[in-house]
Amino acid sequence: MKKEKKMTLTLPVEELMSCGHLACQGCGATLAMRYMLKALGQKTAVCIPACCWAVIDGPYPYSSLEVPIYHCAFETAASTATGVKAGLVATGDNETTVVAWAGDGGTFDIGLQALSGSAERNDDIIYVCYDNEAYMNTGIQRSSATPYGAWTTTTPVKHFKNRPKKDIVAIMAAHRIPYIATASIAYPEDFVKKMKKAKQIKGTRFFHVFAPCPTGWKSRPDDSVKLARMAVQNGIFPLYEVENGEKTTLTLKLTDRKPIGDYLRLQGRFRHLKEPDIAVMQAEVDARWERLLKGCEAA
């Protein structure tokens, strides 16, 4: 006998991000914001430094979010958010979740000091880095989140990026903060679940969100979600959590990890790569994956 299936919604219906934002077509960062707000709800304040989202939200006097936003200086997402939290508590608001919402440049590079300071003090904020792997808002310049092999306007094809991406999660884990998660726009249920979990935790919580950028990656806008999914499934961007800097847990186990070639071929930024270059990248992804598995076993 066939059991009648009732459709259940897997994501909160509430929309706190409205239309009218200024993102490019296929922007991963936009979906990331939408899912975050679905998870956190209206009692949220967001601090946004210089990054794509400083523009996406809309120019003065408009905003596409139904939560308050403070546009802060490039390197101050964490320190401004810490101040906002302290200020809200001082005015009697202990409830509002304060989020620092920064790109990879604002996190891996210029904002790292302030972020480390907040994490060391265990300030009560959620820090989200939406990572599109370069300075996209200024026109695609390399950041320390740009992967090995990638073209950007400051790593031209004749001298493409020859150093691997900084391991931001390991850096944050070394601060022993209560909660760290990676999240992907291709796995919204996982994203929302982790964000809801983080909301219940006090202290510094860090999210590393993979946010494809068709403009900077020279990929098709309608491939953004596909690319994000491929990056998870080939181990370039594994989904996992780190609790208290110690307990590492894969939230999506991969039984059949795909090679990275198909993922690279969908993006113009990797078009110049020869097979030996791709082999270097594959070896790096494999090594990182093994390290991650060992970390999970140790926990």
Next chain:
Amino acid sequence: MKKVIMGNHALSYGAMLSRTRVIAAYPITPQTQVVELLSEMCADGTLDATFIKVESEHSAMASCIGASVAGARTFTATSAQGLALMHEMLHWASGGRHPVVMGNINRSMAPGWSIWTDQNDSLSERDTGWMQYYCSSNQEVLDTVIQAFKVSEALMIPAMVVLDAFALSHTYEVVDVPDQKAVDRYLPPFAPEIRLTPSDPHAFGGLTSPEHYFELRYKLQKDMEKAPALIEETGRDFEKAFGRPLGLVDAYRCDDADFLFVTSGTAGSTARVAVDALRNEGVRAGNLRLRVFRPFPFATVRKIVARAKKVAVVDRNISYGCHGIFFQEVKSALYGRPQAPPLFGFITGLGGRDITVEHFKEMAAQTLSHDRPEEEIGWIGVKR
């Protein structure tokens, strides 16, 4: 209650009596005692405030801005290199209209490393949209913090309370620490019209096109122009409540003076002694100490300076390739005034070198013996 305290602690008591709710600060010599005492006050409950022990001055100001926009009264303190590191955020605080009050201990900029006083650190921030008060006693430091919050919160413009390294920061003086209830009557809680809260969501500081930006800056200037009258008014109210005046300037024996010093900071106190000595020698001298530098008290300066026949402006700072900064400002205030007296600009005391009564007498002698300055800059106490 009268207490013998150092200038740095006068800042701490000022912040405490103002019921500051959030403090974010980073240590730097010679500011450290300000934040050490505040840490203790926060730890033992004397002050109901959150102290964010940040990892840099840049973050200190960022956290202050965040707390201020959320509606909390916010204080920090720094000096020299720390202030310079904050530079970007100083623009942010004024541009965002966040009335943070900050103590700055005037310390010379490196290199070479110096911990001693001069004014180039704070005067380099002249154009950041902050109000600047220069103090000459520990009492004035404490009183000014309270007044600064009142003025800043009325105008939504941040303010710097400036005092000389060591000459004031580490000097102990008798200070009348006002009663908390009296301060509460003078300074009501911070209640901004708009603040960052989910119950009334706004986006603060977003991308602003040429269509709107100009007006935001015009309004900042217009509100800054309201500050001189408000400083005078809140200063009179302060005098009524606490018996001490807090005006734009401190004019000492200026009414009948033929010769004026224009000074700031602790050099202004030394100048008073020099004025008395000159009077004993038959020179009708006076000292106009500028207490407020931003907004520049044009009207008051014009009124007082125009009465003198000769004026010596004393700068413990320099704008390289130009002149002393107070000198330039006084000169610009007098430009085109038919009765403007000749101005002599002196630079002295850089890097914390003492400015003595003898130095003031030398400046007076040079000014009184010449119709016009012989050199563009009068250098006092320099080895050349």
